[in-house]
Amino acid sequence: MPYIYIVPIGLEDQGYLETLESFIFDTFHLKTKRSDLGISLPDAFDPNRNQYNSSLLLKQLITNPSREAEKILGVVDVDLFIPILTFVFGEAQLKGIGAVVSIHRLHNRFYGLPEDREVTTERLLKEAIHELGHTFGLIHCSQPQCVMNSSTYVENIDQKPAELCPLCQRGIKAERGFSLNDGFKFPWWGKKE
Amino acid sequence: MKPEEIGILIVDDEASVRDSLYQWFKADGYRVDTADEATSALKKLQDSPWDIILLDIKMPGMDGIELQHRIKQIDQNIVTIIITAYAAVDTAIQALKDGAFDYVTKPVDPDDLSRLIRNAVEKRRLVTENLQLRHQIEELLLPDEVVGESPAIKKVMEMVNTVAKTDSTVMILGESGTGKELIARAIHSRSARRYFPIITINCGAYPEGLLESELFGHEKGSFTGAMYTRKGKLEMADKGTLFLDEIGNITEKMQMDLLRVIETKKFTRLGGDKTIDCDFRVISATNKDLERAIKEGSFREDLYYRLNVFSIVLPPLRERRSDIPLIAKYFLNKYAQSMNKNVTDFSPQALEMFTGYDWPGNIREVRNVVERAMVVSKGNQIQVEDLSFPFPVSSIPSGGDSLEDVERIQIEKVLSQTKGNIAQAAEILKISRLTLYNKIEKYHLKR
Numbered sequence: 255m256p257y258i259y260i261v262p263i264g265l266e267d268q269g270y271l272e273t274l275e276s277f278i279f280d281t282f283h284l285k286t287k288r289s290d291l292g293i294s295l296p297d298a299f300d301p302n303r304n305q306y307n308s309s310l311l312l313k314q315l316i317t318n319p320s321r322e323a324e325k326i327l328g329v330v331d332v333d334l335f336i337p338i339l340t341f342v343f344g345e346a347q348l349k350g351i352g353a354v355v356s357i358h359r360l361h362n363r364f365y366g367l368p369e370d371r372e373v374t375t376e377r378l379l380k381e382a383i384h385e386l387g388h389t390f391g392l393i394h395c396s397q398p399q400c401v402m403n404s405s406t407y408v409e410n411i412d413q414k415p416a417e418l419c420p421l422c423q424r425g426i427k428a429e430r431g432f433s434l435n436d437g438f439k440f441p442w443w444g445k446k447e
Numbered sequence: 448m449k450p451e452e453i454g455i456l457i458v459d460d461e462a463s464v465r466d467s468l469y470q471w472f473k474a475d476g477y478r479v480d481t482a483d484e485a486t487s488a489l490k491k492l493q494d495s496p497w498d499i500i501l502l503d504i505k506m507p508g509m510d511g512i513e514l515q516h517r518i519k520q521i522d523q524n525i526v527t528i529i530i531t532a533y534a535a536v537d538t539a540i541q542a543l544k545d546g547a548f549d550y551v552t553k554p555v556d557p558d559d560l561s562r563l564i565r566n567a568v569e570k571r572r573l574v575t576e577n578l579q580l581r582h583q584i585e586e587l588l589l590p591d592e593v594v595g596e597s598p599a600i601k602k603v604m605e606m607v608n609t610v611a612k613t614d615s616t617v618m619i620l621g622e623s624g625t626g627k628e629l630i631a632r633a634i635h636s637r638s639a640r641r642y643f644p645i646i647t648i649n650c651g652a653y654p655e656g657l658l659e660s661e662l663f664g665h666e667k668g669s670f671t672g673a674m675y676t677r678k679g680k681l682e683m684a685d686k687g688t689l690f691l692d693e694i695g696n697i698t699e700k701m702q703m704d705l706l707r708v709i710e711t712k713k714f715t716r717l718g719g720d721k722t723i724d725c726d727f728r729v730i731s732a733t734n735k736d737l738e739r740a741i742k743e744g745s746f747r748e749d750l751y752y753r754l755n756v757f758s759i760v761l762p763p764l765r766e767r768r769s770d771i772p773l774i775a776k777y778f779l780n781k782y783a784q785s786m787n788k789n790v791t792d793f794s795p796q797a798l799e800m801f802t803g804y805d806w807p808g809n810i811r812e813v814r815n816v817v818e819r820a821m822v823v824s825k826g827n828q829i830q831v832e833d834l835s836f837p838f839p840v841s842s843i844p845s846g847g848d849s850l851e852d853v854e855r856i857q858i859e860k861v862l863s864q865t866k867g868n869i870a871q872a873a874e875i876l877k878i879s880r881l882t883l884y885n886k887i888e889k890y891h892l893k894r
Binding site: 393 | 450461463464466467468470471473474475476530553554555556557558560561
């Protein structure tokens with residue numbers, strides 16, 4: 255049975271993950287399995303930049319994947335980068351198996367604001383769905399009302415919803431062979447009381 | 448442009464930079480490829496088209512500046528963006544001077560990179576759109592409406608091509624209806640000014656005061672009825688061509704004003720005090736004998752020489768009869784299309800009438816005759832009876848000067864009048880039916 259593996263890497267506060275797993279299941283109709291794949295966070299550290307190279311983390315995540323892992327999502331709370339950019343919120347293999355997402359720049363406290371756990375969770379869900387969407391072959395969507403819309407700063411993440419637009423849903427259907435809307439209502443987590 | 452229509456090539460010797468940029472642009476949906484050094488990049492440039500190329504400055508072998516130089520030699524419209532690991536301003540400035548769109552210093556803020564690529568894509572889109580529009584304009588302008596293959600018209604077109612490349616004033620001389628405006632447009636559409644307007648003013652069509660206002664424009668309140676400030680034709684022709692038709696009809700005062708403007712390329716609007724600079728080329732036309740007008744004192748000699756740096760004399764149609772069928776066919780096809788009629792040709796007799804006629808109104812008259820014939824024509828050929836000439840048919844010369852030509856044309860005309868009735872035709876021609884049959888056979892005429 256295929257799963258989306260959720261891999262916390264050096265994550266002290268794993269309280270976000272339960273909501274994340276439930277939301278991923280609701281979105282992709284795939285069960286999640288939490289796993290520790292023995293990923294070394296220090297191996298991805300770049301002392302010159304004082305940041306963690308997301309490509310190196312991704313490389314570790316996809317080495318020898320389990321047969322039942324359809325996708326693997328690493329979750330960290332450190333500052334990620336790719337060599338050309340100053341930072342990234344996450345990285346994914348387009349139409350591949352692996353993705354990694356960081357909570358570090360999703361915290362309000364990173365921007366000097368009072369921490370708001372609900373806001374951080376919402377941002378994490380959006381970024382996780384976004385990166386997993388890439389692994390299902392979705393590219394950035396031009397629709398502002400789609401989670402696959404590109405986000406280069408945190409306000410972008412706040413502006414877009416957590417859902418896929420109909421076109422991107424069709425993209426997932428083409429990749430997965432079933433419709434995300436078949437007998438299923440999308441959750442809108444923000445409406446939860 | 449959709450992202451998949453944009454090709455981005457990344458040239459960097461650092462694999463991690465290549466890979467991360469590749470993934471970043473792939474996620475945006477662009478067509479992406481990478482090269483680790485200049486030679487490989489140039490090879491990829493030959494293999495497929497690229498819209499945007501990101502170049503590292505420091506590379507082993509050929510550096511980014513040199514590579515950009517080579518790229519611009521291949522296609523100067525490719526948008527190049529320089530990637531540099533150092534904030535080396537002098538190198539970046541050099542790259543910008545050499546035509547780079549912008550440069551980024553590694554590492555770059557994701558938002559800056561996104562904005563930079565969006566701007567580069569927009570620039571590429573504008574360049575492509577501009578090229579397409581220029582191509583469309585050229586397609587619209589270049590199809591020659593100057594129809595003809597006679598030596599006389601070929602010589603005219605040679606002169607048009609020669610003078611078009613210069614900025615000299617041109618005077619086009621010729622009878623009414625010979626296509627002087629068409630020649631002016633042909634010069635303009637082949638000149639460097641072709642992307643700017645050609646403004647025509649028929650100098651003979653305005654009384655003096657109005658012509659002045661038309662040419663120079665006027666300020667609000669400069670005369671009764673001048674309720675708004677209005678640009679004149681001179682301003683409208685800025686960077687383009689001013690075509691002064693019927694230049695022989697302007698008053699002496701206007702001649703003086705015009706001479707001053709042509710010499711200084713400066714003028715003021717009527718009622719205004721601001722000097723306006725404008726840059727235009729003057730083409731003028733007339734069917735008057737200006738040299739005689741100079742002798743008679745009605746046209747300024749200095750203006751004549753200023754306007755007549757290069758002159759083109761258009762021959763009347765009767766002096767290039769071999770072009771008449773081509774011109775007639777050209778208008779037939781044009782009107783068949785615009786009137787949506789399935790008329791494809793002229794009957795041999797009708798065509799013979801065309802070539803035999805003197806066309807005092809020249810090409811304009813051919814156009815009018817064909818247009819009328821197209822309206823009344825019922826079959827898919829224009830017949831003799833569809834034709835109506837503005838001058839009496841008797842004025843139609845033979846198409847040749849021999850007695851046989853005259854006889855043939857006359858028999859043809861009468862046969863047309865009688866709709867092929869031999870008895871009636873023979874009676875009109877005052878010859879026997881047998882003689883008429885013989886003549887029809889001799890001249891291969893259709894009854």
